[in-house]
Amino acid sequence: MEPRELTAANYRTDVWNDWCPGCGNFGIVAAMYQALAEMKTDPAETVVISGIGCSGKTAHFVNTTGVHTLHGRPLPFAQGIKLSNPSLNVLVNAGDGDLLGIGLGHFVALGRRNIDLVVMMHDNTVYALTKGQAAPTLHRGEKPKALNEPNIQDSVNPIALAVTSGYTFVARSYSSRINHLKETIKQAVRHKGSAFIDILQPCVTFDDIHTYDYYNKRVYELKTDDWNPTVNDENEAQEKIMQAIAKSFELDDKIPLGVFYENTLIPTFEERLGEKLPGYLDGPPSREEIERYGKTIVDGDKFGEIFSQFIVEY
Amino acid sequence: MNMSCEDCEHYIPHSVYRYIGFCEKQGKVVFNETPTDCDTVNKMAMDDLSLVFESTGWIYCIDCKAPIFEMEEAMKHISNHHLIATRFMYDRVAAEEVGAVS
Amino acid sequence: MGELRYILGGPQGGGLETTSEVLSWSFAKSGYGILSDREYFSNIKGRHSYVHATVSGAENPFHLSYPVDLVGAMDAETVFTHFQEIDRGGYLIYNKDEDNAKYGSILSMEPELKTRLNEFFKANGIGGTLGELSTYLSERRQINVVALSYSSLLRALQQEASVIAAQASRYVSSILIGSIASLVGLESSSLAFGLKKRFRSGEILKHNMIFSEIIARQLQAFSYKRPSLGKSSLSRGKMVVASGNDFVAMAKLMGGVRFQSYYPITPAADESFTLEKYEKVGGDRGSIVVFQTEDEIAAVTSAIGASLTGTRSASATSGPGFDLMTEGLGWAGINETPILVTYYQRGGPSTGQPTRGGQSDLLSSVFASHGEFPRIVLSSGDHSEAFWDTVDALNYAEMFQTPVIHLVDKFLANSIASIPLPDVSKIEVRRGNLVKNGGDGYQRFDFTSSISPRAFIGDERMWYTGDEHNENGHIDEDSENRIKMMTKRMDKMNLIEESIPEERRHALYGDKDPEIVLLGWGFVKGVAIKALEQLRNEGIKASYFHIRTFVPFPKKSVESIFEDVGPENVVDVECNYEGQAGILVRLNTGHELRKHVVKFTGRPIYLSELVEAIRRVLSGSSKEVLNLGA
Numbered sequence A: 001m002e003p004r005e006l007t008a009a010n011y012r013t014d015v016w017n018d019w020c021p022g023c024g025n026f027g028i029v030a031a032m033y034q035a036l037a038e039m040k041t042d043p044a045e046t047v048v049i050s051g052i053g054c055s056g057k058t059a060h061f062v063n064t065t066g067v068h069t070l071h072g073r074p075l076p077f078a079q080g081i082k083l084s085n086p087s088l089n090v091l092v093n094a095g096d097g098d099l100l101g102i103g104l105g106h107f108v109a110l111g112r113r114n115i116d117l118v119v120m121m122h123d124n125t126v127y128a129l130t131k132g133q134a135a136p137t138l139h140r141g142e143k144p145k146a147l148n149e150p151n152i153q154d155s156v157n158p159i160a161l162a163v164t165s166g167y168t169f170v171a172r173s174y175s176s177r178i179n180h181l182k183e184t185i186k187q188a189v190r191h192k193g194s195a196f197i198d199i200l201q202p203c204v205t206f207d208d209i210h211t212y213d214y215y216n217k218r219v220y221e222l223k224t225d226d227w228n229p230t231v232n233d234e235n236e237a238q239e240k241i242m243q244a245i246a247k248s249f250e251l252d253d254k255i256p257l258g259v260f261y262e263n264t265l266i267p268t269f270e271e272r273l274g275e276k277l278p279g280y281l282d283g284p285p286s287r288e289e290i291e292r293y294g295k296t297i298v299d300g301d302k303f304g305e306i307f308s309q310f311i312v313e314y
Numbered sequence B: 001m002n003m004s005c006e007d008c009e010h011y012i013p014h015s016v017y018r019y020i021g022f023c024e025k026q027g028k029v030v031f032n033e034t035p036t037d038c039d040t041v042n043k044m045a046m047d048d049l050s051l052v053f054e055s056t057g058w059i060y061c062i063d064c065k066a067p068i069f070e071m072e073e074a075m076k077h078i079s080n081h082h083l084i085a086t087r088f089m090y091d092r093v094a095a096e097e098v099g100a101v102s
Numbered sequence C: 001m002g003e004l005r006y007i008l009g010g011p012q013g014g015g016l017e018t019t020s021e022v023l024s025w026s027f028a029k030s031g032y033g034i035l036s037d038r039e040y041f042s043n044i045k046g047r048h049s050y051v052h053a054t055v056s057g058a059e060n061p062f063h064l065s066y067p068v069d070l071v072g073a074m075d076a077e078t079v080f081t082h083f084q085e086i087d088r089g090g091y092l093i094y095n096k097d098e099d100n101a102k103y104g105s106i107l108s109m110e111p112e113l114k115t116r117l118n119e120f121f122k123a124n125g126i127g128g129t130l131g132e133l134s135t136y137l138s139e140r141r142q143i144n145v146v147a148l149s150y151s152s153l154l155r156a157l158q159q160e161a162s163v164i165a166a167q168a169s170r171y172v173s174s175i176l177i178g179s180i181a182s183l184v185g186l187e188s189s190s191l192a193f194g195l196k197k198r199f200r201s202g203e204i205l206k207h208n209m210i211f212s213e214i215i216a217r218q219l220q221a222f223s224y225k226r227p228s229l230g231k232s233s234l235s236r237g238k239m240v241v242a243s244g245n246d247f248v249a250m251a252k253l254m255g256g257v258r259f260q261s262y263y264p265i266t267p268a269a270d271e272s273f274t275l276e277k278y279e280k281v282g283g284d285r286g287s288i289v290v291f292q293t294e295d296e297i298a299a300v301t302s303a304i305g306a307s308l309t310g311t312r313s314a315s316a317t318s319g320p321g322f323d324l325m326t327e328g329l330g331w332a333g334i335n336e337t338p339i340l341v342t343y344y345q346r347g348g349p350s351t352g353q354p355t356r357g358g359q360s361d362l363l364s365s366v367f368a369s370h371g372e373f374p375r376i377v378l379s380s381g382d383h384s385e386a387f388w389d390t391v392d393a394l395n396y397a398e399m400f401q402t403p404v405i406h407l408v409d410k411f412l413a414n415s416i417a418s419i420p421l422p423d424v425s426k427i428e429v430r431r432g433n434l435v436k437n438g439g440d441g442y443q444r445f446d447f448t449s450s451i452s453p454r455a456f457i458g459d460e461r462m463w464y465t466g467d468e469h470n471e472n473g474h475i476d477e478d479s480e481n482r483i484k485m486m487t488k489r490m491d492k493m494n495l496i497e498e499s500i501p502e503e504r505r506h507a508l509y510g511d512k513d514p515e516i517v518l519l520g521w522g523f524v525k526g527v528a529i530k531a532l533e534q535l536r537n538e539g540i541k542a543s544y545f546h547i548r549t550f551v552p553f554p555k556k557s558v559e560s561i562f563e564d565v566g567p568e569n570v571v572d573v574e575c576n577y578e579g580q581a582g583i584l585v586r587l588n589t590g591h592e593l594r595k596h597v598v599k600f601t602g603r604p605i606y607l608s609e610l611v612e613a614i615r616r617v618l619s620g621s622s623k624e625v626l627n628l629g630a
């Protein structure tokens, strides 16, 4: 695609956006449009990958390549895409059900790998598209309107889980703090490694607890003068992890927004692969020539050489 | 000319039917009204609107059933007398009626 | 003799694998064809496992049979388990140090086997020790018993070389290697070649060479007539000697797979290990990413993701893993995404018989995943087919932009076979309808072509979704769009029907004008073809109809078989309970199979039992359930 100056509006598709009027998801796509425009992202080299849920539709609303996958599985799709073409800019938009419910195993596995991509979790405490059942982010005892009885399962702490799983950039933002969210997305994109953003997203239809008013009263931004989430030397990592976990449990009256943890000293999975496979970074799987005039590129002699272990001459 | 409720900053529209709304000031539902005796009716200012874009990043047009992400675009809807809003009346009907849809 | 059949048994983890490999290499080097199957329990260390092989000077064999000419035992349990399988005049190599061992006190033996032994020993008036059994075998069964003291042999080795402690148990396998090589008169250069393949160089190789000489000297004490394979009549040249897993891995590399994802499972994982050994083959201009995922859901979905970027990608799994992949398969189907899943069949359902074989996943592979989408299902009958089917599968996936499932039996996957070097210049790489520079108007699911124009993520902007979509890949629930998109996708099935010729879907072996036709698939092929020879010798004209693709199905050829010989004379031969291929025959042709020979013990079908079963079918039986094999 021709490189040209794109505005935020250029990153919108003309697909009709059918989220409920007032949905917190609007703030998330608004921030994405602006962030992508400000970073001059090439739409053909950017992939938005989503799961299934209201959040899953994000891939259709952003004018880059979009891959709307399966419930719970956006992460493995994203990893296959990224590992076979590491020059792509990969963004994942997933529901809290996608990531912490049905797909939790993938969430932890990605952290262990530190593959260079961004995971944005639409944290709306409910399974919105199936009518508001409790998501793993809903606290025990809470009863949003779609539940008959208060929730009797405990919630997962996404920030603490991300930090301990190995994500190297972990932040929280809020869909109604558009600038904060936009800047956080940009930071996450620039970060090399697996970046996770827990985005507070009011579901105006099913969640009458975590409303705009609820969050507006509680959120505050972590300020750099008394909060430093960055690991500057490897010995600091553990302390910064503990600090991030402690901060992530502050949730009642005041909800901190900002970067909880950042570590640029851990090699990405792509770097790890590059170290063992000398051709990986220059000739990643998607870019390697595998065919010449309709034939394999490996001739008989080369076959014999490669697989000499299996060959016997009688 | 009297202002109608939907032009007032205290009016919280219903998200689907534009002729239903909630007046925060009076604490009651209003139906497509143009009050003559209301002394608090107050048009939302343009700079409030730009603040909206700086904080939430979007506004919603009930007539078009679509989010708006830019000021200029919002102006077009306004000039066509569309009803735009960032918040909607509390409504439990959708939550009760709609089935699981995925 | 022309053919040598042997069983080598021992405790799992006790060096049996080495024995099998070294002998396979050595026989191949002397010009013999070999098939060497491995049967083992779901256990890491200690349980009985064995290798069952056919060596031939006349062909590259793909069949196994009972009785065998030789049993080589690493432990007493092997003798108790396999002595009844030795032919009269055959050989038993065992450790006479264990003569006092009683089968009753071998805890690792299955209780059912002990009960059967009890009956046998009682009926023949033999006591329960190994020594007594050995006497019985040599005196009453005319078996040439090669009773060796394994400990004295090892001590003799220790005098000449210092045994490596951590590898000590390997020398036990060397005893069998050495004994068999010496018994059958294998050329010492071939044995050295086999040992070198396995051990490359160093002390252990040297010790094995020394040891084989010590053993050969010991064996001179036995005055038995030696089994003779005779000279090989196979043509000279290069052979590939490898397991089915390895053949598939080689083909994937040759066919351009550059991303393979997997989650460990038997009997599939070895394929990914092999591929990983070659991950650096591209040097500094390429690479193969072998990605070990957290589960099979991630395996299939990451492979699909890789495919979207234009990478030839694949995964390998077995029943339990395939079950987890089914939702992903449907996503690939609706999104017209090429993907190859190599499906290694083991015994099911559930964990079933994880290390045993079977053909019970056919219906699962044909019907798996909800909704309707085009797919191709291939199945391989031997190592050569496994290689070429993989090449085709990769092409089909891209030509038709749809999932391809390649069925491989565990028997094939885990057995080592020799085949002539494949002519790799014949390997085609056909990538289908690709577009570059589609520009702003590019539509991934364009209605105008039956196979969608495929651009790679990274080159164009496009959308994919598992929801029904429009040409752009955006969600669309309109009825007309649904009809058009569904029809366009499903029409690929017609294209597949037209493009994959009937000859590619099946193969026919044996008599041109048969009275009876065996119908089978997968690893049944080798034994069925061999059975035809025997039946012919008995005056029965038979042929074997081998199904190679289930989707598309060789409908016309199956129909003509039924017309030619009549439904009474088509015998379904399969390794499953229900006769699954038979069910698909009926589904596709309306013909019902009335004669069945099935086996579902997890062991392959052996020549002797198949021939016997066919005889019974010919004399009126409509169903034979086979059960040979320990």
Ligand SMILES: Cc1ncc(C[n+]2csc(CCOP(=O)(O)OP(=O)(O)O)c2C)c(N)n1
Pocket: A051, A052, A053, A054, A055, A056, A071, A094, A095, A096, A097, A098, A099, A122, A124, A126, A127, A128, A129, A130, A135, B102
């Ligand atoms: C395997 C599977 N199980 C169940 C569903 C039904 N389903 C669709 S969306 C959804 C929940 C979505 O919740 P979340 O991931 O939090 O996304 P949200 O709608 O809240 O954005 C479920 C359970 C499905 N699509 N796939």
Ligand code: SF4
Pocket: A018, A019, A020, A022, A023, A024, A025, A054, A124, A128, A129, A202, A203, A204, A205, A206
């Ligand atoms: S149900 Fe909730 S999350 Fe879904 S679109 Fe409506 S408000 Fe948004």
Ligand SMILES: [Mg+2]
Pocket: A053, A095, A096, A097, A122, A123, A124, A125, A126, A127, A128, A135
């Ligand atoms: Mg949710």
Ligand SMILES: [Zn+2]
Pocket: B061, B062, B063, B064, B065, B077, B082, B083
């Ligand atoms: Zn409007």
